[in-house]
Amino acid sequence: MSTNRGKANIIRLFNVTKRYGGKLALNNITLDIEPGEFIFISGPSGAGKSTLLKILYLAERVSEGQIVIDGINLARISSQRLPFLRRRFGMVFQDFKLIPNRTVFENVALVLKVAGKNPSYIKKKVMHVLRVTGMEKKANHLPPTLSGGEQQRVAVARAVVGEPSIILADEPTGSLDSESARRVLNLLLGYHQNGATILIASHNIAQMDCFSRGRNISLEDGKLKRISTILC
Numbered sequence: 597m598s599t600n601r602g603k604a605n606i607i608r609l610f611n612v613t614k615r616y617g618g619k620l621a622l623n624n625i626t627l628d629i630e631p632g633e634f635i636f637i638s639g640p641s642g643a644g645k646s647t648l649l650k651i652l653y654l655a656e657r658v659s660e661g662q663i664v665i666d667g668i669n670l671a672r673i674s675s676q677r678l679p680f681l682r683r684r685f686g687m688v689f690q691d692f693k694l695i696p697n698r699t700v701f702e703n704v705a706l707v708l709k710v711a712g713k714n715p716s717y718i719k720k721k722v723m724h725v726l727r728v729t730g731m732e733k734k735a736n737h738l739p740p741t742l743s744g745g746e747q748q749r750v751a752v753a754r755a756v757v758g759e760p761s762i763i764l765a766d767e768p769t770g771s772l773d774s775e776s777a778r779r780v781l782n783l784l785l786g787y788h789q790n791g792a793t794i795l796i797a798s799h800n801i802a803q804m805d806c807f808s809r810g811r812n813i814s815l816e817d818g819k820l821k822r823i824s825t826i827l828c
Protein backbone atom coordinates (compact mmCIF):
# COMPACT_ATOMS: atom_id res chain seq x y z
CA MET A 597 0.00 0.00 0.00
CA SER A 598 1.36 3.42 -0.87
CA THR A 599 1.42 6.03 1.85
CA ASN A 600 2.20 9.72 2.03
CA ARG A 601 3.08 9.45 5.70
CA GLY A 602 6.34 11.16 6.56
CA LYS A 603 6.44 13.07 3.29
CA ALA A 604 6.84 16.86 3.84
CA ASN A 605 4.26 19.11 2.26
CA ILE A 606 6.26 21.57 0.28
CA ILE A 607 3.41 24.10 0.01
CA ARG A 608 0.61 24.47 2.55
CA LEU A 609 -2.18 27.04 2.44
CA PHE A 610 -4.34 27.53 5.52
CA ASN A 611 -7.59 29.49 5.16
CA VAL A 612 -6.03 31.89 2.69
CA THR A 613 -8.10 34.92 1.72
CA LYS A 614 -7.00 37.73 -0.59
CA ARG A 615 -8.94 40.97 -1.00
CA TYR A 616 -8.23 43.79 -3.40
CA GLY A 617 -10.08 46.64 -1.69
CA GLY A 618 -13.60 45.27 -1.36
CA LYS A 619 -13.07 42.56 -4.01
CA LEU A 620 -12.60 39.01 -2.70
CA ALA A 621 -10.11 37.39 -5.12
CA LEU A 622 -9.41 34.27 -2.99
CA ASN A 623 -11.89 33.07 -0.41
CA ASN A 624 -10.68 30.83 2.43
CA ILE A 625 -8.47 28.40 0.49
CA THR A 626 -6.94 25.48 2.38
CA LEU A 627 -4.68 23.25 0.31
CA ASP A 628 -1.58 21.04 0.55
CA ILE A 629 0.73 20.54 -2.42
CA GLU A 630 3.31 17.79 -2.20
CA PRO A 631 6.85 17.98 -3.58
CA GLY A 632 6.95 17.02 -7.24
CA GLU A 633 3.23 17.39 -7.88
CA PHE A 634 1.86 18.63 -11.19
CA ILE A 635 -1.04 20.96 -10.42
CA PHE A 636 -3.33 22.44 -12.98
CA ILE A 637 -5.35 25.45 -11.74
CA SER A 638 -8.48 25.93 -13.77
CA GLY A 639 -11.55 28.15 -13.60
CA PRO A 640 -13.24 30.95 -15.51
CA SER A 641 -11.82 34.43 -15.94
CA GLY A 642 -11.73 36.23 -12.59
CA ALA A 643 -11.82 32.97 -10.58
CA GLY A 644 -8.58 33.80 -8.74
CA LYS A 645 -6.02 31.67 -10.65
CA SER A 646 -3.42 34.44 -11.14
CA THR A 647 -3.92 35.66 -7.58
CA LEU A 648 -3.20 32.19 -6.23
CA LEU A 649 0.11 32.03 -8.13
CA LYS A 650 1.03 35.61 -7.17
CA ILE A 651 0.56 35.03 -3.45
CA LEU A 652 2.73 31.89 -3.66
CA TYR A 653 5.46 33.91 -5.38
CA LEU A 654 4.98 36.66 -2.79
CA ALA A 655 4.18 39.12 -5.54
CA GLU A 656 1.05 39.76 -3.43
CA ARG A 657 0.52 39.37 0.31
CA VAL A 658 -2.47 37.45 1.69
CA SER A 659 -5.20 39.36 3.55
CA GLU A 660 -5.92 36.49 5.94
CA GLY A 661 -4.60 32.98 6.52
CA GLN A 662 -1.13 31.53 6.14
CA ILE A 663 1.15 30.02 3.52
CA VAL A 664 3.96 27.73 4.63
CA ILE A 665 6.60 26.61 2.13
CA ASP A 666 9.14 24.03 3.28
CA GLY A 667 8.27 24.95 6.86
CA ILE A 668 8.77 28.68 6.24
CA ASN A 669 5.77 30.84 7.09
CA LEU A 670 5.69 33.43 4.30
CA ALA A 671 4.05 36.01 6.57
CA ARG A 672 7.15 36.02 8.76
CA ILE A 673 9.81 36.12 6.09
CA SER A 674 12.06 39.18 6.21
CA SER A 675 12.71 41.28 3.11
CA GLN A 676 16.40 40.19 3.28
CA ARG A 677 15.45 36.50 3.01
CA LEU A 678 12.84 37.02 0.33
CA PRO A 679 15.25 36.90 -2.68
CA PHE A 680 16.70 33.59 -1.41
CA LEU A 681 13.22 32.06 -1.07
CA ARG A 682 12.28 33.38 -4.53
CA ARG A 683 15.19 31.47 -6.07
CA ARG A 684 13.27 28.28 -5.39
CA PHE A 685 10.59 29.56 -7.75
CA GLY A 686 10.38 30.14 -11.45
CA MET A 687 7.40 32.32 -12.35
CA VAL A 688 5.84 32.86 -15.76
CA PHE A 689 3.65 35.95 -15.40
CA GLN A 690 0.57 36.28 -17.56
CA ASP A 691 1.92 39.64 -18.84
CA PHE A 692 5.49 38.18 -19.10
CA LYS A 693 7.22 41.04 -17.22
CA LEU A 694 10.32 41.03 -19.42
CA ILE A 695 12.78 43.91 -19.08
CA PRO A 696 12.17 45.90 -22.27
CA ASN A 697 15.64 47.41 -22.70
CA ARG A 698 17.55 44.15 -22.13
CA THR A 699 17.99 41.52 -24.85
CA VAL A 700 16.32 38.13 -24.71
CA PHE A 701 19.64 36.61 -23.64
CA GLU A 702 20.10 39.21 -20.87
CA ASN A 703 16.55 38.78 -19.58
CA VAL A 704 17.06 35.04 -19.15
CA ALA A 705 20.68 35.32 -17.96
CA LEU A 706 19.78 37.74 -15.15
CA VAL A 707 18.39 34.89 -13.01
CA LEU A 708 21.74 33.09 -13.14
CA LYS A 709 23.81 36.26 -12.70
CA VAL A 710 21.92 37.13 -9.52
CA ALA A 711 22.54 33.56 -8.31
CA GLY A 712 26.30 34.14 -8.82
CA LYS A 713 26.88 31.65 -11.68
CA ASN A 714 29.97 32.07 -13.84
CA PRO A 715 29.75 33.57 -17.36
CA SER A 716 30.55 30.37 -19.28
CA TYR A 717 27.91 28.39 -17.37
CA ILE A 718 25.41 31.22 -17.94
CA LYS A 719 26.06 31.31 -21.68
CA LYS A 720 25.70 27.54 -22.06
CA LYS A 721 22.61 27.27 -19.90
CA VAL A 722 20.80 30.29 -21.35
CA MET A 723 21.43 29.18 -24.93
CA HIS A 724 20.16 25.71 -24.02
CA VAL A 725 16.81 26.98 -22.68
CA LEU A 726 16.46 29.39 -25.61
CA ARG A 727 17.07 26.46 -27.97
CA VAL A 728 14.41 24.26 -26.36
CA THR A 729 11.89 27.11 -26.33
CA GLY A 730 12.69 27.88 -29.99
CA MET A 731 14.07 31.36 -29.20
CA GLU A 732 17.77 30.81 -29.87
CA LYS A 733 17.80 32.91 -33.04
CA LYS A 734 16.26 35.87 -31.21
CA ALA A 735 18.79 35.90 -28.37
CA ASN A 736 20.01 39.40 -29.26
CA HIS A 737 16.58 40.93 -29.82
CA LEU A 738 14.80 43.29 -27.42
CA PRO A 739 11.40 42.13 -26.03
CA PRO A 740 9.35 44.97 -27.62
CA THR A 741 10.46 43.73 -31.06
CA LEU A 742 9.05 40.22 -30.41
CA SER A 743 5.56 38.84 -30.95
CA GLY A 744 3.41 37.98 -27.91
CA GLY A 745 4.10 34.26 -28.40
CA GLU A 746 7.85 34.88 -28.61
CA GLN A 747 7.78 36.99 -25.45
CA GLN A 748 5.86 34.22 -23.73
CA ARG A 749 8.53 31.67 -24.68
CA VAL A 750 11.25 33.98 -23.30
CA ALA A 751 9.23 34.27 -20.06
CA VAL A 752 9.11 30.45 -19.87
CA ALA A 753 12.86 30.20 -20.58
CA ARG A 754 13.57 32.70 -17.79
CA ALA A 755 11.34 30.77 -15.36
CA VAL A 756 13.13 27.45 -15.89
CA VAL A 757 16.75 28.51 -16.45
CA GLY A 758 17.66 28.42 -12.75
CA GLU A 759 16.18 24.91 -12.40
CA PRO A 760 13.86 26.02 -9.59
CA SER A 761 12.16 23.42 -7.42
CA ILE A 762 8.77 25.12 -7.92
CA ILE A 763 7.57 26.47 -11.28
CA LEU A 764 4.50 28.73 -11.29
CA ALA A 765 3.15 29.38 -14.77
CA ASP A 766 0.22 31.70 -15.45
CA GLU A 767 -1.38 30.84 -18.81
CA PRO A 768 2.07 29.85 -20.17
CA THR A 769 0.70 28.79 -23.55
CA GLY A 770 -1.99 31.49 -23.90
CA SER A 771 -0.26 33.33 -26.77
CA LEU A 772 1.21 30.27 -28.50
CA ASP A 773 0.29 28.29 -31.58
CA SER A 774 -0.31 24.58 -30.97
CA GLU A 775 3.23 23.48 -31.86
CA SER A 776 4.88 26.07 -29.59
CA ALA A 777 2.37 25.26 -26.83
CA ARG A 778 3.27 21.58 -27.07
CA ARG A 779 6.95 22.47 -26.88
CA VAL A 780 6.45 24.57 -23.74
CA LEU A 781 4.28 21.93 -22.06
CA ASN A 782 6.85 19.22 -22.87
CA LEU A 783 9.56 21.43 -21.40
CA LEU A 784 7.56 21.87 -18.17
CA LEU A 785 6.83 18.14 -18.11
CA GLY A 786 10.57 17.45 -18.37
CA TYR A 787 11.21 19.58 -15.26
CA HIS A 788 8.33 17.81 -13.53
CA GLN A 789 9.87 14.44 -14.35
CA ASN A 790 13.12 15.72 -12.80
CA GLY A 791 11.26 16.41 -9.56
CA ALA A 792 10.05 20.02 -9.81
CA THR A 793 6.65 20.98 -8.43
CA ILE A 794 4.68 22.60 -11.24
CA LEU A 795 1.57 24.79 -10.97
CA ILE A 796 -0.02 25.89 -14.23
CA ALA A 797 -3.00 28.25 -14.33
CA SER A 798 -5.11 28.06 -17.45
CA HIS A 799 -8.64 28.33 -18.75
CA ASN A 800 -8.03 25.39 -21.02
CA ILE A 801 -7.70 22.05 -19.26
CA ALA A 802 -8.28 20.19 -22.53
CA GLN A 803 -4.80 21.29 -23.60
CA MET A 804 -3.25 19.05 -20.99
CA ASP A 805 -2.81 15.42 -22.01
CA CYS A 806 -1.45 13.15 -19.43
CA PHE A 807 0.46 13.84 -16.23
CA SER A 808 1.69 11.46 -13.62
CA ARG A 809 0.28 12.47 -10.23
CA GLY A 810 -1.54 15.39 -11.83
CA ARG A 811 -4.29 17.21 -9.97
CA ASN A 812 -6.74 19.78 -11.22
CA ILE A 813 -7.64 22.50 -8.75
CA SER A 814 -10.76 24.20 -9.92
CA LEU A 815 -11.53 27.72 -8.66
CA GLU A 816 -14.73 29.73 -8.96
CA ASP A 817 -15.30 33.22 -7.55
CA GLY A 818 -12.14 32.81 -5.45
CA LYS A 819 -13.34 29.60 -3.85
CA LEU A 820 -11.90 26.11 -4.17
CA LYS A 821 -14.67 24.43 -6.14
CA ARG A 822 -13.21 20.98 -6.74
CA ILE A 823 -9.94 19.03 -6.63
CA SER A 824 -9.72 16.11 -9.03
CA THR A 825 -7.08 13.77 -10.36
CA ILE A 826 -6.12 14.27 -13.98
CA LEU A 827 -6.62 10.92 -15.64
CA CYS A 828 -4.90 9.88 -18.85
Ligand SMILES: Nc1ncnc2c1ncn2[C@@H]1O[C@H](COP(=O)(O)OP(=O)(O)OP(=O)(O)O)[C@@H](O)[C@H]1O
Pocket residue numbers: 616617619620621639640641642643644645646647648690799
Ligand atom coordinates in the same frame (compact mmCIF):
# COMPACT_ATOMS: atom_id res chain seq x y z
N1 LIG B 1 -4.64 44.28 -8.57
C1 LIG B 1 -5.96 44.07 -8.49
N2 LIG B 1 -6.78 45.04 -8.05
C2 LIG B 1 -8.11 44.86 -7.93
N3 LIG B 1 -8.73 43.70 -8.24
C3 LIG B 1 -7.97 42.70 -8.71
C4 LIG B 1 -6.55 42.83 -8.85
N4 LIG B 1 -6.06 41.65 -9.32
C5 LIG B 1 -7.11 40.83 -9.46
N5 LIG B 1 -8.25 41.45 -9.11
C6 LIG B 1 -9.60 40.88 -9.10
O1 LIG B 1 -9.54 39.65 -8.39
C7 LIG B 1 -10.31 38.65 -9.05
C8 LIG B 1 -9.43 37.46 -9.39
O2 LIG B 1 -8.50 37.89 -10.39
P1 LIG B 1 -7.43 36.91 -11.03
O3 LIG B 1 -6.60 37.72 -11.96
O4 LIG B 1 -6.74 36.15 -9.97
O5 LIG B 1 -8.38 35.89 -11.85
P2 LIG B 1 -7.99 34.82 -12.95
O6 LIG B 1 -8.75 33.58 -12.63
O7 LIG B 1 -6.52 34.71 -13.05
O8 LIG B 1 -8.57 35.51 -14.26
P3 LIG B 1 -8.04 35.40 -15.79
O9 LIG B 1 -8.29 33.99 -16.22
O10 LIG B 1 -8.93 36.39 -16.51
O11 LIG B 1 -6.59 35.79 -15.80
C9 LIG B 1 -10.94 39.32 -10.27
O12 LIG B 1 -12.25 39.72 -9.94
C10 LIG B 1 -10.06 40.53 -10.51
O13 LIG B 1 -10.77 41.57 -11.09
